[in-house]
Amino acid sequence: VFDYESDLANPRKGGIEGALLEPKYHAATLWISTISCAPFVVYLLVSGSAEASLILLLVLFAVVAYSAKHLRFKEIPVLDSFTSAVHFVGPMLFGLSLGHGNLLNPVVALATLAFMLWGMASHAFGAIQDIQADRQAKIASIATYLGARLTVRLAFASYAVAAVIVIFLPDRFAFAALAALPYLIVVGREFQITDETCESANRGWKRFIWLNFFAGAIISALLIGPS
Structure with missing residues (x-):
């Protein structure tokens, strides 16, 4: 909704990489999104505990602040990547807190840092693939x-450091580092990319869509598998 105007000028948008919703549906979409989530949030x-509630509120703020007018964290370099990562890591921390997990546990802290990276x-x-479109x-x-x-x-470098951090997790969880290998290969192929050839990164981004299933399968198997 909030990115509609800029997405119109982006050739990637309009499919699996980002839908283009007609303006006449924007208000209804915002209302439905808010109303459908409200009962669960309440x-x-x-x-939940005070800690869990605080995490939930911070995650919801991050979701809104990323694109909403007057905030637009997505347009603040570095903060854009940090906020996007919070969308993934935040729900994990909320679930751990809601389940009375210790967020200060060294293992949890290492896993959280790796996930953020x-x-x-x-x-x-x-x-990267949107550099030209975004600048225009x-x-x-x-x-x-x-x-x-x-x-x-x-x-x-961030993927590599995340993999190294995960290696220090106890028991079988160190094998989660294997999930980073395909990402390193895909990203490594673009080392010579330039601003002028930025759109070539889209080929790697499309592979990410499927690699995420692979990485998720590895992590899930390690979490539910025997000790």
Whole structure:
């Protein structure tokens, strides 16, 4: 809804990589999104601890602040990638807190840091393909600020550091580092990318859509598997 005007100028939008919703549906979409979520938010706030409620409110704020007018965190370089990562990591932390997990546990802290780096790397790499379109629309991002080549190398480094961190997790969870290998290969292929050839990163981004299923399967198997 909030990105409609800029998405019109982006050739990627209009399909699996981002729908284009006609303006006449914008108001209804916002109302339905708010009303459909409200009962669950209220229930979770009432039934959860103060810690869990605070995390939930922060996550909801991050979701709105990313695109909403007058906030638009997505247009503040680096903060855009951080906020995007919070959309993934925040629900995990909320679930742990709601289940009375110890968020200060060293294992949880390491996993959270690795997950944040993964999320920021994914967002940063995804922003590369839109450098030209974003600059034409006068939209800032981590990629328009750092440039294609530096951004892709920063994304590669973030994935690599996340994998190294995960290796130090106990028991079988260290094998989660294997999930990062395909991402490193895909991102590594774009090391020589330039701002002028930024759209070539789309081929890697499309692979991410399927790699996420692979990574999710590995993590899920490790979580539910025997110790």
